Amino acid sequence: MEIVLIISLVLALLLGAVLVGLLDRPVAPPKGTYTELRDDDDPALAPGGLVADPASADAPSSRPAPRHAAEAPTVEEEAPKAEVVETAPQLDRPEAAGTRLQRLRARLLKSNNVFGQGLLALLSRDRIDDDVWDEIEETLLMADLGTEPTMELVDRLKARVTVDGTRDPDALRALLREELLAMVDPSMDRRLAATRKDGKPAVTLVVGVNGVGKTTTVGKLARVLVAEDREVVLGAADTFRAAAAEQLATWGARVGVVTVRSETEGADPASVAFEAVKTGIEEEADVVLVDTAGRLQNKANLMDELGKIKRVIEKQAPVEEVLLVLDATTGQNGLMQAKVFAEVVDVTGIVLTKLDGTAKGGIVVAIQRQLGVPVKLIGLGEGADDLAPFSAEGFVDALLAE
Numbered sequence: 489m490e491i492v493l494i495i496s497l498v499l500a501l502l503l504g505a506v507l508v509g510l511l512d513r514p515v516a517p518p519k520g521t522y523t524e525l526r527d528d529d530d531p532a533l534a535p536g537g538l539v540a541d542p543a544s545a546d547a548p549s550s551r552p553a554p555r556h557a558a559e560a561p562t563v564e565e566e567a568p569k570a571e572v573v574e575t576a577p578q579l580d581r582p583e584a585a586g587t588r589l590q591r592l593r594a595r596l597l598k599s600n601n602v603f604g605q606g607l608l609a610l611l612s613r614d615r616i617d618d619d620v621w622d623e624i625e626e627t628l629l630m631a632d633l634g635t636e637p638t639m640e641l642v643d644r645l646k647a648r649v650t651v652d653g654t655r656d657p658d659a660l661r662a663l664l665r666e667e668l669l670a671m672v673d674p675s676m677d678r679r680l681a682a683t684r685k686d687g688k689p690a691v692t693l694v695v696g697v698n699g700v701g702k703t704t705t706v707g708k709l710a711r712v713l714v715a716e717d718r719e720v721v722l723g724a725a726d727t728f729r730a731a732a733a734e735q736l737a738t739w740g741a742r743v744g745v746v747t748v749r750s751e752t753e754g755a756d757p758a759s760v761a762f763e764a765v766k767t768g769i770e771e772e773a774d775v776v777l778v779d780t781a782g783r784l785q786n787k788a789n790l791m792d793e794l795g796k797i798k799r800v801i802e803k804q805a806p807v808e809e810v811l812l813v814l815d816a817t818t819g820q821n822g823l824m825q826a827k828v829f830a831e832v833v834d835v836t837g838i839v840l841t842k843l844d845g846t847a848k849g850g851i852v853v854a855i856q857r858q859l860g861v862p863v864k865l866i867g868l869g870e871g872a873d874d875l876a877p878f879s880a881e882g883f884v885d886a887l888l889a890e
């Protein structure tokens with residue numbers, strides 16, 4: 489009896505020791521779970537191999553504080569908070585939209601001084617004869633104002649300068665300002681669709697030919713919107729250029745914006761766009777910006793693809809804005825592009841990039857006349873905040889600034 493008791497006691501002690509040993513061992517996480525501290529808006533593998541970009545998930549978000557601390561206390565223990573704070577990249581604080589054109593006006597004046605100041609100098613000559621009017625006409629044509637608007641403006645200036653007979657520099661400046669402003673048309677609605685409608689984000693599709701600055705514009709525009717406290721989701725539907733998705737994700741990460749992209753090179757851009765909009769709806773974003781691959785307007789299959797992207801997006805939410813990006817340095821060629829793009833998708837606004845590198849500011853008027861669509865944004869440099877909302881007054885004032 490005693491022996492049985494002793495054996496039972498020894499067995500019990502052994503069993504206890506084994507149990508303690510087992511509990512002490514680190515427990516491997518179930519397959520597929522994260523082993524590092526992750527954010528709430530961490531990318532989940534989406535159907536079709538699409539992920540919300542991991543680069544963005546590392547950045548601190550302006551959204552409500554992540555709930556991971558409450559949900560996964562053991563993981564929290566493994567990765568001390570201090571470490572996360574140290575490694576998390578600082579978010580950029582983008583410049584507010586309102587001050588941008590003012591800051592960038594010097595660039596506009598520098599590249600377009602012949603257009604604005606040159607015109608003023610010609611009008612201020614002591615005697616304005618036919619030769620001077622020819623020079624004025626030439627200046628306007630050189631600035632890509634287009635033939636019809638040039639004739640119209642010259643006629644109006646002729647009539648007013650002759651009738652008024654004024655030679656006073658201030659009066660001439662005011663007169664020229666008024667006439668240029670009428671050409672640029674301050675009555676056009678240049679607001680961007682950036683507000684949720686019927687419980688869905690405003691979807692913006694960004695289109696244009698190769699190299700005009702689409703991806704850069706989407707990145708810069710995200711910053712404009714973030715500065716206005718909008719929740720933004722980016723869609724990298726330029727699956728043709730390998731680096732485009734990476735480029736876009738970097739732009740997004742700098743301001744804490746999620747980028748939806750495909751892990752498969754050459755994936756169907758319509759499906760990436762679809763996933764981006766889906767994510768935007770799920771995340772209750774204000775705006776979804778979809779970047780698309782550059783396409784030549786004379787390639788019918790690529791233009792058809794654009795139509796498809798739009799149709800696929802619209803299975804979930806209407807495309808509120810189609811921004812056509814045009815490179816201002818390409819001048820009249822941009823007009824041809826605009827015409828064809830407008831036939832395939834309803835362009836709602838123009839983004840005129842690289843205005844810092846050209847004296848062709850008159851293209852603003854020409855393009856608006858051609859499409860009946862307003863220029864909404866202008867690019868004035870390669871800097872992250874060198875994209876400004878277009879204002880007719882701000883533009884004309886910059887052209888005429890001293």
Ligand SMILES: Nc1nc2c(ncn2[C@@H]2O[C@H](COP(=O)(O)OP(=O)(O)OP(=O)(O)O)[C@@H](O)[C@H]2O)c(=O)[nH]1
Pocket residue numbers: 696697698699700701702703704705726729732781782783841842843844845866867868869870874
């Ligand atoms: N100076 C200047 N450069 C600009 C401006 N906007 C864009 N760029 C530059 O234009 C180049 C092309 O820009 P991307 O955004 O890659 O052009 P993309 O249209 O997306 O190109 P694809 O994807 O090949 O069609 C980059 O070097 C940009 O920095 C601008 O307003 N001013």
